[in-house]
């Protein structure tokens with residue numbers, strides 16, 4: 001949604017006519033000065049770009065579940081060059097909102113990498129039903145049974161492998177960007193430099209490592225949830241690079257467990273360490289190992305790294321955005337980022353001035369419903385199992401009276417209600433009829449949900465501890481409890497075909513559509529309402545501002561430091577980077593180049609690295625073996641003999 005306010009246009013028209021005459025002499029002087037300035041500061045030839053390693057390294061730093069208001073809320077705490085690298089020394093945009101309605105982790109990360117929304121990159125959710133691939137459960141956005149995981153420890157081997165423990169899972173499916181329909185800025189960088197640029201992604205989560213980096217990435221790394229080992233997939237490489245194996249066996253896992261007060265050798269690394277600040281320093285240390293191991297920033301073209309820090313999402317779901325643990329996590333991350341940026345300054349040739357960093361998040365989060373309800377909002381939760389049962393009952397009454405067919409799939413996750421198309425087809429009902437019927441029956445099913453019981457004040461301590469009191473008292477004891485309200489619903493066919501209303505809401509809906517997921521209804525509860533959650537207190541999935549608001553900051557030579565007000569979007573990162581790198585925008589990019597935050601080209605100065613960069617060595621482990629088996633890859637090109 002890009003709108004130039006009328007008042008802005010009016011000012012443009014009025015200012016010259018009112019002031020031009022009296023200021024004509026001054027204007028002439030200014031023009032002369034500007035001409036002199038331009039003559040004195042010529043644009044370097046060739047201008048800085050990816051092709052002449054400006055910058056040496058570009059980093060897209062994503063904090064998983066980090067709402068746009070956090071940096072203002074806790075700004076007084078920040079020290080040194082952590083978040084202040086963006087707030088004081090970079091271009092910071094406090095009003096950055098996703099322009100789509102399905103604010104989940106996988107689509108958020110895909111949007112950041114591709115500069116496109118779900119209608120462009122195809123990722124609508126973290127997982128969805130795909131009966132052609134799996135009849136028993138939804139498939140994840142990145143799981144790929146054609147590949148295998150790489151690098152998991154013996155304790156996590158699948159049970160069909162020698163030496164696997166009795167409790168081992170049957171099958172460790174690999175992962176890939178198979179569902180990503182658009183290229184990323186990293187893909188375009190690889191194409192533009194004919195494979196010379198190196199592109200990697202890191203996260204605790206597979207989807208958050210894979211999707212922002214893209215299909216042409218040299219590698220993506222995430223953790224085995226049980227052990228904390230960093231792993232990858234045979235999509236990228238047949239075995240871990242030596243530096244990654246060295247990291248996994250360095251004792252760094254034990255250090256993270258100790259820092260998180262988790263038991264040594266825990267088999268719940270993701271849950272117990274992942275929700276603590278120790279997980280962020282663990283990931284950032286792995287990023288350092290990768291930068292050194294792969295010699296990022298040491299070549300003759302720009303390299304790119306995406307880092308998604310997962311810890312904030314795990315604690316955020318458990319305790320909510322208003323918990324003191326969230327506050328502690330943000331303050332810890334401020335210090336950890338300062339350490340990481342200081343390390344980059346020492347280890348990238350020429351220092352931090354030769355690095356660009358974009359900071360954003362994949363989505364925000366809602367307040368804990370009980371907290372919002374105490375403040376008077378109609379916040380509450382929907383029991384999706386009850387809703388599915390009510391829908392199944394009503395659909396049976398309509399299409400197969402006396403039977404108990406399962407027309408609604410198990411494992412529902414808002415904003416979608418997924419329909420079991422094979423049951424409908426058996427009953428001779430096509431998609432249009434099925435979706436229209438469910439949409440029509442939805443309000444009645446929602447009305448049958450009993451209003452949620454008065455919930456206790458949210459706990460500000462980990463599960464099992466005593467909850468703390470919320471300071472706000474109930475505004476009135478006459479006020480009725482929150483009750484479920486449906487805001488809007490759309491069938492898959494309605495979303496696919498439109499027409500969308502010619503409004504910001506219509507654009508937001510259009511950006512949310514994907515053909516993935518079979519037959520479904522997109523269900524949008526009223527604001528501050530969500531599905532009933534087990535073992536966590538809040539979530540994100542909606543078109544509401546609290547789920548769409550994320551930070552956006554840039555640090556780097558081309559960016560003019562300042563606070564820039566006005567709506568921008570995370571999809572602006574990829575086109576802005578592409579423009580400055582001199583490469584094509586990603587294939588489906590809809591974001592804008594944030595020219596207002598860019599210095600004049602003649603003012604962009606990069607530090608000259610002092611030492612001569614060592615020749616880049618070839619790492620066999622980062623080539624694309626799966627692809628190399630059918631055709632030579634650009635990796636094989638001896639760019640730096």
Ligand SMILES: [Zn+2]
Nearest residue numbers: 064065105362
């Ligand atoms: Zn997320």
